[in-house]
Amino acid sequence: MKKIKYTARIKRYDPDTNKSYFQDFEVEVEDSLTVLELLMYIKDKIDSTLTFRAFCRSAICGSCAMIINGRAGLACKIQAKDKIKNGVITIEPLNHLPVVRDLVVDQEPAFNKLKKVKPYLVPDPKVVPDNTKVESLVLPEEFKRYDKQTDCILCMACYGQCNALEGDEKYLGPFQLVKAFRFIMDTRDGVDVEERIKLVEDHGIWDCVQCQMCLAACPKGIAPCDDILELRRIAKDTGEENIATRRAKFWFATVYETGQIDKFHLPEVAFGDERGKEITKKLEEEFKSRGMSEDEFAPKPFEGIEKFRNFIKKLEKEL
Numbered sequence: 001m002k003k004i005k006y007t008a009r010i011k012r013y014d015p016d017t018n019k020s021y022f023q024d025f026e027v028e029v030e031d032s033l034t035v036l037e038l039l040m041y042i043k044d045k046i047d048s049t050l051t052f053r054a055f056c057r058s059a060i061c062g063s064c065a066m067i068i069n070g071r072a073g074l075a076c077k078i079q080a081k082d083k084i085k086n087g088v089i090t091i092e093p094l095n096h097l098p099v100v101r102d103l104v105v106d107q108e109p110a111f112n113k114l115k116k117v118k119p120y121l122v123p124d125p126k127v128v129p130d131n132t133k134v135e136s137l138v139l140p141e142e143f144k145r146y147d148k149q150t151d152c153i154l155c156m157a158c159y160g161q162c163n164a165l166e167g168d169e170k171y172l173g174p175f176q177l178v179k180a181f182r183f184i185m186d187t188r189d190g191v192d193v194e195e196r197i198k199l200v201e202d203h204g205i206w207d208c209v210q211c212q213m214c215l216a217a218c219p220k221g222i223a224p225c226d227d228i229l230e231l232r233r234i235a236k237d238t239g240e241e242n243i244a245t246r247r248a249k250f251w252f253a254t255v256y257e258t259g260q261i262d263k264f265h266l267p268e269v270a271f272g273d274e275r276g277k278e279i280t281k282k283l284e285e286e287f288k289s290r291g292m293s294e295d296e297f298a299p300k301p302f303e304g305i306e307k308f309r310n311f312i313k314k315l316e317k318e319l
């Protein structure tokens with residue numbers, strides 16, 4: 001078996017001293033090692049204090065997710081040699097979760113968010129028989145709608161790579177929204193869609209920035225970003241007023257009135273709560289500090305706006 005030499009640069013954290021630092025380990029190992037096997041080699045041969053979490057070694061249990069060269073993934077699924085850059089592979093704990101020691105993170109905050117979406121089936125008595133001896137059937141075409149999502153192993157790689165969490169630590173998170181999607185799609189579920197949608201609106205589906213990093217990180221090929229878009233469509237179809245409908249109405253109203261989108265007041269109106277007001281206030285302060293006047297902050301109708309409004313009215317009649 002071919003051996004290769006390289007540096008494993010590992011982020012360490014010692015809770016006793018509260019110190020976090022990178023430590024380099026020079027290794028000469030077989031080129032077939034996974035990142036997890038590399039960590040086991042270091043623990044076994046160089047430093048027994050190195051701490052990481054792993055169990056199945058087969059991409060099933062979901063416990064070994066970490067950041068490898070800046071990207072989240074499963075250590076037991078990724079070949080170390082594929083990640084060596086200029087002789088170095090960098091390994092860090094998952095982002096957005098408190099580090100317990102070295103590469104081990106505390107998963108509880110993410111699981112607490114998962115609990116908020118009711119991540120379980122509440123049997124619909126109209127569909128699920130009372131008699132436990134009778135099967136509750138799901139048709140193959142029904143199961144196809146959420147088959148992929150049931151592959152989620154709760155590894156949290158998507159969570160550790162999510163850009164929405166960079167700006168908002170209260171954001172529910174990708175796999176939590178995948179779980180919500182999975183139960184909305186389940187024909188046996190008895191919770192109203194409206195109720196399930198309400199659970200994912202606050203710091204949820206409307207806050208995703210559609211960066212697709214969750215899809216890139218997922219070892220099971222699940223696309224939380226796509227499920228979130230679908231959840232937004234479902235939310236729109238429920239007919240309830242929500243961020244999307246308020247945003248659309250405000251866009252239309254300001255464009256009709258002034259010919260421009262009032263992007264500064266958009267968060268205030270769309271969110272419809274204190275959080276929206278806070279974002280609008282911050283935007284106002286930011287732009288004023290750059291010399292923007294009050295007038296510029298609130299768009300005014302442009303010259304000839306009547307002609308534009310008549311055009312819109314005509315379009316509305318034709319639609």
Ligand code: SF4
Nearest residue numbers: 162208209211212214
């Ligand atoms: S697409 Fe949305 S959920 Fe996925 S990583 Fe980006 S912000 Fe997070």
Ligand code: SF4
Nearest residue numbers: 152153155156158218
């Ligand atoms: S969606 Fe994928 S990356 Fe996210 S927790 Fe589930 S399996 Fe892991």
Ligand code: FES
Nearest residue numbers: 055057062064076
């Ligand atoms: S050790 Fe189980 S998923 Fe990696």
